[in-house]
Amino acid sequence: MLLNSLLLLAATAQASVLTLHAPRVTIYDSNGEGIRTEVLKLVEKPKIPLAVGLTDSLKLVFQIIEEGDTSGKGVQPLQTFLRFYDPETGEEGIQPLRVTPAGKSKFELNMAKPPLSIPPTTSTPLQVTLIIGAHKHTPLKIELFDLVLPESHPVAQHPDEASFHLLPAIHHTFRAPQKVPPRPISALFAALTLSPWAVLIALWIRSQVFPSVPHLFSPSILPFTASLGAFELLLFWYWVDLKLGQVLLYGGVLGVVTIFTGKTALASIGARRVARK
Template identity: 80%
Template sequence: MLSRPLALLLLVAAAQASLLTLHAPRVTTYDSTGNGIRTEILKLTQKPAIPMAVGPTDSLKLTFQIIEEGDDSGKGVQPLQTFLRFYDPHTGEEGIQPLRVTAAGKAKFDLNMAKPPLSIPPTSKAPLEVTLILGSPKHSPVKLALFDIQLPESQPAPQHPDEPSFHLLPTIEHTFRPTQKVPARAISALFTLFALAPWGVLLVLWSQVFPGAPRLFSPSILPFTASLGAFELLLFWYWVDLKLGQVLLYGGVLGVVTIFTGKTALASIGARRIARK
């Protein structure tokens, strides 16, 4: 007596070995009045040589029954999954249409070109290949090439008024201004001397006030000299980085300091004049 695991393996192998096939597969095309145009009894070993042509006002009907291969009792099988696949070999477009199968294994598919299903892919001048796909846990999977179908060529989709906005726009090309010309070094040096000239004038005036060597570094005059130098540094900083509001703020603070240091320096100069007299 076979063991239970071995019996289960044999049962599964026998189930997988059984194949599904079709009984009496038939496809018919009809015109707009319902009159039949063409009927084909499908052979599973070979597709019809001429595609089934369906015009804009025509329809098509496919009927068949799913049975086990070699079973002549006429008992149908209801697979777990049944699909029709429409495939365009030229464009690679495809569509999958699920089919409803009864408990007796009978199924049908109606195609009305007045309202085609969404599973039909975009069509071209080339016919579509129609394939039946069957899936069942108790049987081996089946893929049957049924026939080719010639459908009217798809019309291009209407253009949306905002469609051009989603296309690539021309590249924006920015023209930069030419590189700023730098003046000659001689001219830069000349204007540097003009900028430093007030300090020369200040030194000359101080030499007139103090005969002999100027006492710029005396404790009473040095703060005033430093405040004037701070103004020069502030102007240079403004030229490099600062904004006008910042310059006015810092300049106002330095102005107050310069006023007090200037009064101190003038008082010191006056006291020395009095002492000389």
């Protein structure tokens, strides 16, 4: 019983192997006359590559059967492909093949209109391989032959192709650091800028010691003091946010106000001196 089961299993495994029946490739010229015919052997491919010219065509025919089947009944696999591979460039193309329910299939290559599956060709022959896959059978991969095709023409350059090439690296040149004056000169001009406030503070201190001196915060002098402080605030605002045109506009308005407040302050001081006499 066990022996019969093993024999049945061995027979089933043997029947699940696929093979090709009568695989043949023929090259025709432009007149349809056969130039070369090769009956393909599954154990080795032809030693001389098949050459197809610009006006030639190629036809490959075969039938897929189960190995050991002599009834002529073919097998329709799930997928069947021809693979064209260029070993020099690594380019490859896959061409699906249609297989009839009887397992018969054919592939025609016309160089007048080659299929898109043919990769760009060079002087190196393409390796043509048949790949078959099925659910109930072992996958099959057979190297059929080497194929020499006319070399591909270079692809026409697109007008915008130069825009997609690698451009030279951009090296940014930073501007030289800003030159600053020596510290003693900066300190001198800073002292000159702050000197009016030093004078005002000195006058304010003097007014506290000598009541006869006009007080800086008296009603007649306070507007002038406030206008000077507004000038300092305007310069600080210019440093933070304002533009030169805005500073000139606002400074002109403050200048007019400062003139009138200054005249009022001087008139007040003069009136006090006259009254004192």
